[in-house]
Amino acid sequence: MPQFAWISRPDGPTGFGLAFTNRLGGVSRPPFDSLNLGNSSHDDPAAVELNLERLRRRLGLDHLVGVAQHHGRTVWSPDPVGPLAAVTAAGAKADALVSGRPGVGLLIRVADCLPVLLVDRRRRLVAAAHAGRVGLLGGVLEATVADLRRRGADQVEAWIxxxxxxxxxxxxxxxAEAAWRRLPACRASSASGTPAIDLAGGAVAILAGLGCRxxxxxxxxxxxxxxxxxxxxxxASGRLGAVVWLAGAGQSA
Ligand SMILES: [Zn+2]
Incomplete structure (x- = not known):
């Protein structure tokens, strides 16, 4: 059964859920053992698909929707309502997803890059973004928040x-210097004192600047x-998942 680094389940029929997986509880064999959710690795695609399906069931979702991530700033949405497979491993080429559709889990896959989940509770909107160094500096978080706002969001909360x-x-x-110039809040030193990048520091600065908690x-x-x-x-690395969803519709959990 898929395991989590952290999870917050919906607190009621109009709540929302947030989940960050760890690598435990899947069916992939070494070195991808075992909950590899990535479609870009050399893992057996059937194992990845089964891991995604197990995750969907564990979260009680009608659908689990991922995208073909490419370190860009394109935002994609599974709305308006149309036919969706139970698990869509790689739909559109994008690095963020936005939805107001209950029971649909938005999936971002990472292995070091920074996943961000976003929610506007009142407007019932959710989003997920893939922010590695390139995406973060390229404006994927700004594009995601802008898309939420176009849909009416005005109180956006974010989880890193x-x-x-x-x-x-x-x-x-x-x-490092190019990144620091672009985004001063990502300036950092590594454990050995060499130039480094603080992805979370940069993301917090961007999101706070956009008025997000x-x-x-x-x-x-x-x-x-x-x-x-x-x-x-x-x-030899698999991929972790970050999932956000709105409770409701046909959701069984
Ligand atoms: Zn570390």
């Missing part, structure tokens, strides 16, 4: 999930054995 921490995210000096549930993927990390394991 597991990703590589600043101490573990050493990068070449030139890359931000919470962090973000252990370091590199340091924790129960999380997937591309930086640590390279091509």
């Amino acid at each position: 999930g597991p990703h590589v921490c600043a101490a573990c995210y050493e990068v070449p000096a030139e890359m 931000v919470q962090r549930q973000d252990p370091c993927t590199v340091e924790r054995d129960d999380l997937f990390s591309y930086r640590r394991d390279g091509a």
Whole structure:
């Protein structure tokens, strides 16, 4: 049964849910053991599909919808209501999803990049964004919040999930300086004192600047054995999932 680094289930029929998976409780074999949700790895696609289906059931969702992430800033929505498969592993090419449709889990997949889940409780809107270094600096969070606002959101709350921490995210000096110029709040030093990037620091600054309340549930993927990390394991790394959904409709949980 899929396990979680952190989960908050809906507190009622009009509530919302948030979940960040860990690598436990799936069917993938080593080195992707075991809850690999990534479609970009060399894992057996049938195992990944079964992991996604198990996650959908565990969360009590009618649908679990992912996108083909490419470090951009495109926002995609499964609304308005149309036919959706129970599990859509890779739909549109996008790095964020927005929905107001109950029972549909929006899935972002990461292994060090920073996942952000967003909710407007009153307007009943949810969103998920994939913010690695490139996406964060490229404006994926701004694009996601702007899309929510176009749909009427005015009180957006955000949750940051597991990703590589600043101490573990050493990068070449030139890359760090370019990032710091663009987004001063991501300036950091690694554990060994070399230039590094603080993805969460940068994301918090962007989201707070957009008027969002931000919470962090973000252990370091590199340091924790129960999380997937591309930086640590390279091509042998699976992908973690971040899912947000609105309760209601045909939802069974
Ligand atoms: Zn770390």
